[in-house]
Amino acid sequence: MTIAHWRRSTISAAICILLADCWSNAEANTSRLSAKRLNSPEWQARALSGLADAQYMDCRMATALRYFIDCVDPCEVQGLARIAIPNRVMMGHCRIYTCAFD
Secondary structure, eight states, X not given: OOHHHHHHHHHHHHHHHHTTOHHHHHHHHHHHHHOGGGOOHHHHHHHHHHHHHHHHHTXXXXXXXXXXXHXXXXXXXXXOHHHHHHXXXXXXXXXXXTTOOO
């Protein structure tokens, strides 16, 4: 899978979110995540973010929270603030819905 294919997949996943088609979104992001040949932390984080969004849309807040955490942790290490910040906000929303307060 090339970067161009990943970008098309990202656009496809974004359209699925707009159409509230969470399963197509999950499939698009799963295919992106499984293609680790590029070894790109940024694109892996984006795929995890998309999977988290699909779970959030399907009201699976605990699963979404795990995906958001899996997305944010490597972003912090790699310095990918543009990806980490919105996903950290979503972690907060998931914690509210699951009553997982600190």
